[in-house]
Amino acid sequence: MNGQKFPAAEFSGADLSCRRGGRTVFTGLSFRIVSGEVIVLRGPNGSGKTTLLRLMAGLARAVSGTLHWNDADIADDLCAHGARLGFAGHRDAVKSAQTVRENIAFWASLRGAAPTHVDQALNTFGIRHLSDIPARVLSAGQRHRVALARVAVSGAPLWLLDEPTNTLDDAALNALRDTLSAHLQRGGMIVMASHGDLFLPQARALDLRQTQPAAIAA
Amino acid sequence: MSGFSTILRRELTLSLRSQGDVMTVIAFFAIAAALFAFGVGPELNVQSRIASGVVWTTALLAALLSLERLFALDYEDGTLDQLMLSGTEPIAMVLAKTLAHWLTTGLALLIAAPVVALALQLPTQAYGALMMSLALGTPTLSLLGAVGAALILGAKRGGVLLSLLLLPLYIPILIFGAAAVEGATLGLSTSAPYAVLGGLLVAALTLCPWAAASALRHALE
Numbered sequence: 001m002n003g004q005k006f007p008a009a010e011f012s013g014a015d016l017s018c019r020r021g022g023r024t025v026f027t028g029l030s031f032r033i034v035s036g037e038v039i040v041l042r043g044p045n046g047s048g049k050t051t052l053l054r055l056m057a058g059l060a061r062a063v064s065g066t067l068h069w070n071d072a073d074i075a076d077d078l079c080a081h082g083a084r085l086g087f088a089g090h091r092d093a094v095k096s097a098q099t100v101r102e103n104i105a106f107w108a109s110l111r112g113a114a115p116t117h118v119d120q121a122l123n124t125f126g127i128r129h130l131s132d133i134p135a136r137v138l139s140a141g142q143r144h145r146v147a148l149a150r151v152a153v154s155g156a157p158l159w160l161l162d163e164p165t166n167t168l169d170d171a172a173l174n175a176l177r178d179t180l181s182a183h184l185q186r187g188g189m190i191v192m193a194s195h196g197d198l199f200l201p202q203a204r205a206l207d208l209r210q211t212q213p214a215a216i217a218a
Numbered sequence: 219m220s221g222f223s224t225i226l227r228r229e230l231t232l233s234l235r236s237q238g239d240v241m242t243v244i245a246f247f248a249i250a251a252a253l254f255a256f257g258v259g260p261e262l263n264v265q266s267r268i269a270s271g272v273v274w275t276t277a278l279l280a281a282l283l284s285l286e287r288l289f290a291l292d293y294e295d296g297t298l299d300q301l302m303l304s305g306t307e308p309i310a311m312v313l314a315k316t317l318a319h320w321l322t323t324g325l326a327l328l329i330a331a332p333v334v335a336l337a338l339q340l341p342t343q344a345y346g347a348l349m350m351s352l353a354l355g356t357p358t359l360s361l362l363g364a365v366g367a368a369l370i371l372g373a374k375r376g377g378v379l380l381s382l383l384l385l386p387l388y389i390p391i392l393i394f395g396a397a398a399v400e401g402a403t404l405g406l407s408t409s410a411p412y413a414v415l416g417g418l419l420v421a422a423l424t425l426c427p428w429a430a431a432s433a434l435r436h437a438l439e
Contacts, residue, residue, distance in 0.1 A: 057303055059438050078435075079305060080305070082302060082303035083303075093297040093299065095295070098231070109220075110304045150300070
């Protein structure tokens with residue numbers, strides 16, 4: 001949110017395989033992303049986009065392969081890895097009993113972000129007028145905006161976004177695009193799963209169809 | 219440590235806002251104890267004879283009541299993912315949530331216990347021991363409970379599973395907690411049960427947050 005640049009960094013994964021419920025989701029997957037880059041994960045349902053994002057976040061564990069942040073294995077310090085990423089998954093982690101502002105302010109304060117960033121994020125995603133109402137009355141799209149605002153206040157260099165464009169209207173979509181572009185300009189990195197348009201001109205696609213076990217066997 | 223206090227504050231806010239959570243625990247405690255009183259009949263010396271065991275057993279069951287939700291709600295709505303990635307050590311997060319659970323159940327039980335004990339005709343000389351044993355024992359219930367609550371994540375009928383998992387582990391706390399009250403009733407020294415309860419608390423404090431944090435990581439995979 002602030003104008004400060006992130007130090008140059010590199011995030012990479014080598015030869016990753018992952019199994020869910022006894023089924024190999026993907027195998028032999030490698031990627032590399034540096035500051036200012038964006039990767040869009042493509043692939044049909046069940047091809048492992050969400051799994052890969054959780055793997056990158058350190059929430060899930062790979063059967064084989066390693067993930068490195070600037071040559072350091074992320075498994076060595078998962079807590080520090082968590083601190084350098086902002087994650088927006090399928091579940092929005094919005095507490096209904098709290099107001100919109102309280103929801104975002106909690107995560108901002110856990111990350112040590114200044115309260116002004118909270119207001120800025122509320123403005124960016126067009127939820128400023130909702131800031132003092134309880135989150136239980138929000139629509140799905142509004143909750144999703146709150147989740148994205150949380151990522152924006154995280155101050156983390158790496159953003160992992162699972163279908164960030166889902167449920168968003170045109171105005172929110174524009175806000176998201178602007179926020180993502182600004183993040184990249186600061187030297188941030190973005191990995192996102194998306195079915196829709198790449199919608200960021202500099203985006204690089206990572207197609208998970210090529211890392212399916214069937215594709216490799218054939 | 220700032221993460222610890224931030225999470226603790228939010229947990230307390232949330233549980234105070236979902237009014238009823240604390241009251242449910244207290245109401246369950248009072249009603250379950252009343253059932254014993256009705257069950258054994260109005261004979262005063264029988265009631266006062268079993269009061270120590272009844273207060274401790276019902277307090278323990280009441281503490282169990284709210285444990286299922288300790289991590290389950292956060293697991294379902296994705297908050298647990300975010301907490302794990304927040305840069306706060308998972309152990310500090312577990313400790314903050316467990317302390318919040320104790321403050322909203324253990325402490326509430328501690329306040330309600332003398333009233334319930336009074337209704338069960340607990341002899342006057344035993345009240346100090348009742349409070350002391352609950353103060354030493356209920357934090358251990360919350361800490362062991364945190365491990366159980368983390369282990370049942372993702373399981374169907376988690377609540378039943380949690381009871382089966384935790385109640386056997388609660389037996390030592392029940393034995394020494396009730397023994398302290400019983401001892402005080404009979405005018406015996408209570409230092410031995412206190413020492414055991416204190417020892418159990420220290421052991422739980424060192425091991426349980428670590429075990430619960432590992433179980434949470436596993437649950438999220």
